[in-house]
Amino acid sequence: MARPPLPLGTPGQIRVTEDRPKVWIARCRFRDHDGVTRQLKAHGPTKTAATTALHATIHDRRRGHGTSRANELTPTSTFADAAVVYLAKIERKREDSTHALYVFHLESTILPAMGALRLRECTVARLDAFLEVLEPRYAPNTRRKLRSIVSGVLQVAVLHEAIAGNPVRELDRIEQPKGQRKARPRGLTADERRGLLDWLDGTSDDPAVLRKQKIARAADLPDLVRFFLGTGLRIGDALATRRLDLNLDGVPLPSPDGEQRVPVLTVAGNVTWVKDKGLVRHGGKTEAALRVIPLPGFTAGMLRRRLDEFGEPEWPVFPAAGRDGRVTYRWPANLRRTLRSVREEVGLEWMTPHTWRRTYATILDDEVTFTDRMKADLMGQAQFLKDSYVSRGELHANAAVVLDTAYI
Template identity: 25%
Template sequence: MARERIRTEEYGKIRRITWKGKPAADAYYRDSAGNRKRILRTADTWPRAERALKDALKDLFVESESDLTPTSTVAELIDLWWLEWLASKPAVQTVVTYESRKRQIVKGLGGVQLRECTVPRVDRFLKSVKQSKAHRTILRAAFGLAVRHGAMKHNPMHNVASMPAKARSERRAPQAPDAAAVAEMLTLFRAWDRGKDGRGVTRNHPLEDFGKIEFATGARTNEVLALTWDDIDLDAKQPTVTIRATLIQDEHGKVLRQEFPKTENSERRLLLPQFAVEVLLRRRVESYNEKVFPNGRGGWIQDANFRRRWWHEALKGSKYEGIVPKDFRKAVATLVARQMDAKTASRQLGNTETVALKHYIQRAAEGPDATALLESAFRSAVPDVETD
C-alpha cells in the first residue's frame, strides 16, 4: 500500500533515532512551497529530543497574529478587511457609507465564527436587515479575504439570494415637472428666501438662485453647491460652468469639497443660458469669498439643511410639496431629450444614456404622429382597397 503523501505545511511521523551517538528525533514535512524536507533535533534523552522537535515544527508553521482561522469571528474578519480596504484610499463619502453598514454587519453577525458562516445563515442575516449593495459588497470582499487566508473554503456570498427586485407596481417611470411648474416653484422659492424665520429675521437664503442654476445645468445638488468662482467663466463669448467637484460629509459630519465629481462622466463644461448668467453676475458682485453658494457663515451649505429644511419648507403646503431637487434634473433631462435627443440629455446630466433613460427622462405620454407614414405604406401595399 502506498504511503500517504504529507500535506503542505504539515509533518509526518516523528521517529526516535540515534544521531552521532546522541538521542535524537526526526520527521519529514512539506514547506509552504510543497517541498519535502527533513528536520532533526538532539538532546540528552529521547523524550527531550522529541519535545525539541515538536517545538521546532510548531515554529515552522506558526501563523502571524493577523492570520485568520475557521474559529475567527466575523467581527475579527471585518476588522482585518477594513484595514486592508482603507489602505486602498477609497473616497471619503464611501468610507462614511461603508462604516455604518459595517456596524450593522458586526451587530448581526459579529460573534459568529467563520466556520459557522453557512449560506443559509448569511442569507437570513441579509434578509433581516434593509440590505443595500454596500452590505453585500463588504461581506463578499471580507469573506473573499477569509478564503485567501485559508480560514474558509468557499465564499457564502456566491450563493445567497439576489437582492429583491422592486415589484412592478413599485417601479415608477421618471416624472418630471415641466418649465411652467419650475417657474411656479421658483416663485415660491423667492417668497421663502425673502420671508422671515421663526425669530422674525429675514432669511436671505439662495434657494431661488440655486433653482435657476439647477434648471440651467441639470447638475446634482452637491455639484451646484460645490461651485466656486474658478468654475465659472462669465467673460467668455458663451459663458460656461465647469462641473468638476462635489460636496461630501466626512465621518465627523463636516462638509468638504471633494475635488472630483461622483463619476467619470460627471466632469463636464456646460454652456449657460442667459437667465443663469444674470444670476451669477449678480452673485459675483455680491460675493465675499470663493464660494458661489456660501452659507451664512461663509462655509459650505450642508446638504441636510438644504434639502430637508429650506427646499421642503419652501414647498410645504403647495401642490408641489414632495418635489425634490432631483426632479429639477429630471425636468432638464426630459426637456433636452424631447427637443434634442437622449444622448445629449445624458451628457448634460453627466450620466450614461442608459441611466438617463431609466431614471431621469420622462417617457412621452403620447405617441408620434405617424399617420401619414402608415397611410402611405398601406396604400402602397394594398392600392385597390375599398373603403366604406
C-alpha cells in the first residue's frame, strides 16, 4: 500500500546530518499548500542550529512565503491582518470611493474594537457583543454596513482556511428598534415644487431675502433644481454630467403624429470625494447606474440655454472654477451648503438634494402606465425601491369623487 501523503502545510520527519566539520544540514519533506511535496533543508554550525533554521523555514512555508498564496492567514492571525488582505481585494475589484469608505469604517470603528483579536477568537458571541455596543451610536443602516464589512473580512479568513466558517452568518438580523418608526420617504408636492421654483426665480423686496436669492442664483440653484427634478439623478451623478453626455437634438422615436425627437441624457459616471485624492470622477458602480434617460421639456430648455454658452464637450454642465482657474467639477458638499442656507426661506427646512430624487420617483410611481421595471431603469436601480423613495401621505381629494360616483 502506498504511503499516505502528508497533510497540507505539514512537514515530515526531520533528519540532521553532518556535511563536513562544523556544517550540519537538517532535511525534511514538506507538503505545500498547492499539494506538492517538496524537500526542505537548512544549514547550521551545530545540529541544533540546523534544526532551528529548518523550523524557521517550515514556519515561513506555513505562513505562505514561497507558496502560491501570499499573506497567508492562519488561526493565530489577527483580525487586523485579515483586514489588510480584505482591503487589498476591495482596492483591486471595487471603485476607489468604496475602498475609501471601507477604510474609514475599519479605522474609525471596527479595528479599535476588534483589530487585536485572533481570527480563532472572532466568535459569534464576541461579534454579537460588538454590534450590540454600536446600537446607541449608529442608525440601523450604518450598523448593517459595519456588519457587512466585518463579514467580508472574516470571509477572507474562511477562504484562507484560517477559520472553518463565517460567524457573522449566525448573527441576528439588524432591525429597527422597537417603538421607533422608520422615517417615511418624502418628496415635494406640486405646491411645494411651484413655491420653490417661484422663490428661486423671484426678486424679493426684503433685502435679507433678496441677498439669499442672489446667493442661490450665483450657485446655479434654479437650474440645478430643474435638472434634478427632471432627471432624478443622485447628487454625484448630476454634478458629473458633461456636455458630451447630452443629446438635446433628441433621438427619433415613432409616434402617432409621425417621428418625434426626444432629448436624452447618458448617465455615465459620478463624482465623489476620496481620501488623499480629493474630488474624483469615475464610472458608475453597477450596470444599472449606466443608463440613458429622456429629458422633459423644462429641463431640456434650461440645458439648451446653458450649452449655448462657450464650453468644451468635456466640461461639466454645472462647472466650478479650480484653484488654478481651470474648469472643474463642483463639490457636492458646496451644493448642500448652499441649499441649507436658503431652504428655510421657502419653508422646506427638511429638504436635501435627495428629496428631488424622491420627488422624481413619486411622479413616476403615480403614472400607472409605467411598470416597476421601467421605473427602475429610469432611476438607475436594480429594482424599483418604492418603500425607500416614493412619497406617501398626500391628500387624494379625487377619491371622494370616485366614491360619490360609485354610491350615488
